[in-house]
């Protein structure tokens with residue numbers, strides 16, 4: 389739905405909304421899938437870990453699942469195709485997939501760069517590419533998760549920040565090529581998820597030391613559920629939010 393076409397209020401889609409969540413096995417994507425399902429939306433949850441998807445599907449009857457890897461163009465297309473086939477159409481997708489190793493640029497080899505860019509940018513482009521015809525039919529929405537690191541790549545996460553900067557440019561490009569499509573970008577601040585679960589503890593400690601030394605220490609992080617609530621809010625809002633930034637509330641609590 390375009391902002392000035394006088395069409396139906398998208399919030400009126402309510403329980404009828406058919407959503408694809410890519411990267412739904414943990415963290416923000418998983419929390420969003422659950423939040424959306426509980427709010428009455430139908431959700432196709434996708435990711436690589438089948439056992440996680442099985443467990444998620446068991447939590448709510450509105451959740452269906454598909455195993456897939458966004459580094460495969462065919463899998464990206466299959467995720468969209470499965471949502472359309474199972475739900476009879478697609479009203480929105482949320483690209484909650486993301487990855488990054490932790491380490492300085494001098495240790496980041498080409499394989500690491502390629503894995504980050506393929507997961508965080510190329511997969512996002514391929515999911516959107518497959519979804520576009522369906523979203524244009526339904527007046528649907530595309531939502532990507534970016535990071536505050538895009539504008540300010542933090543030490544040890546520079547390739548990640550670069551991938552999010554590329555994602556941001558891609559989002560602007562989708563909007564330019566498809567002005568009738570609502571392309572949302574939610575910029576996320578520090579959130580408790582499994583994002584750093586596989587990071588080497590010694591390198592993580594070194595990162596904390598570097599951040600403290602450079603005054604980059606962050607506030608208490610948000611929960612994945614808090615972020616999920618806000619994502620659902622903007623996704624089904626009658627307003628085209630386009631760019632939203634979510635950061636922790638840092639005001640003193642009485």
Ligand SMILES: NC(=O)c1ccc[n+]([C@@H]2O[C@H](COP(=O)([O-])OP(=O)(O)OC[C@H]3O[C@@H](n4cnc5c(N)ncnc54)[C@H](OP(=O)(O)O)[C@@H]3O)[C@@H](O)[C@H]2O)c1
Nearest residue numbers: 411413414415416436437457458485486578579581582583
């Ligand atoms: N946590 C934060 O502080 C923070 C801050 C800013 C932005 N973000 C962004 O928020 C999004 C969600 O991250 P998160 O924090 O929730 O991290 P997370 O808990 O690690 O979740 C990442 C998700 O991405 C999926 N994924 C990774 N590689 C994949 C691949 N090749 N194919 C399909 N799925 C893949 C994972 O599933 P499988 O491994 O099962 O495939 C998982 O479901 C990411 O875009 C991240 O950049 C997070």
